Amino acid sequence: MAEAQQLRVQEAIDSMVQGLERETIRKMQGIMFRCSAACCENPKASMQQVHQCIERCHTPLAQAQAVVTQELERFQDRLSRCTMYCNDKAKDSMDSGSKEQQVKVQLETCVTKCVDDHVHLIPSMTKKMKETLAAIAQ
Numbered sequence: 001m002a003e004a005q006q007l008r009v010q011e012a013i014d015s016m017v018q019g020l021e022r023e024t025i026r027k028m029q030g031i032m033f034r035c036s037a038a039c040c041e042n043p044k045a046s047m048q049q050v051h052q053c054i055e056r057c058h059t060p061l062a063q064a065q066a067v068v069t070q071e072l073e074r075f076q077d078r079l080s081r082c083t084m085y086c087n088d089k090a091k092d093s094m095d096s097g098s099k100e101q102q103v104k105v106q107l108e109t110c111v112t113k114c115v116d117d118h119v120h121l122i123p124s125m126t127k128k129m130k131e132t133l134a135a136i137a138q
Contacts (some may be wrong), residue, residue, distance in 0.1 A: 002108060005115040007032050012119050012126065013072065024133045025064060031137075032061045058073055061100045063136050086110035 039045070039053035090107040094100070 002111055008119060009115055013075070014067075016122055017068070017072075018121070020068060020126070020129060024137070028061045028133075028134070028137055030041055032057050039049050046131055060136050064133050067129060067132050067136070071125060075118065075121070075125060078121075079114060082114035082118065083111055086114060088116065 002052050035057035036054045039057060042050065042053075045053065084109055090103050093103045093106060098106075108129060
């Protein structure tokens with residue numbers, strides 16, 4: 001993928017992840033740490049009970065992080081498939097005798113369309129993740 005296009009995708013994803021972290025994940029981290037601290041403050045609990053309590057406190061955050069990771073992997077897979085299609089199309093054009101410069105322009109146009117299409121998916125992906133994270137935080 002062309003460097004400029006790759007940078008566009010990276011900046012859009014970084015912005016989304018930072019927003020999710022600031023608005024949702026950070027709050028979940030605070031809740032997890034306060035919950036874990038409360039587990040440790042119970043003088044009557046056994047070591048195993050404290051450990052289980054802390055595990056329960058960590059579960060929502062671990063689930064949230066798994067959701068974000070899974071969605072980002074799915075996004076990356078879709079974008080990769082799109083750019084692989086562009087590469088295959090360019091190779092087919094070269095094999096059929098098209099000029100190299102013409103194929104480069106065709107490839108760049110195709111990759112740019114992939115990036116445009118996928119960057120436009122980010123807001124709906126973000127909305128879906130926020131809804132899922134809100135449900136986990138309950």
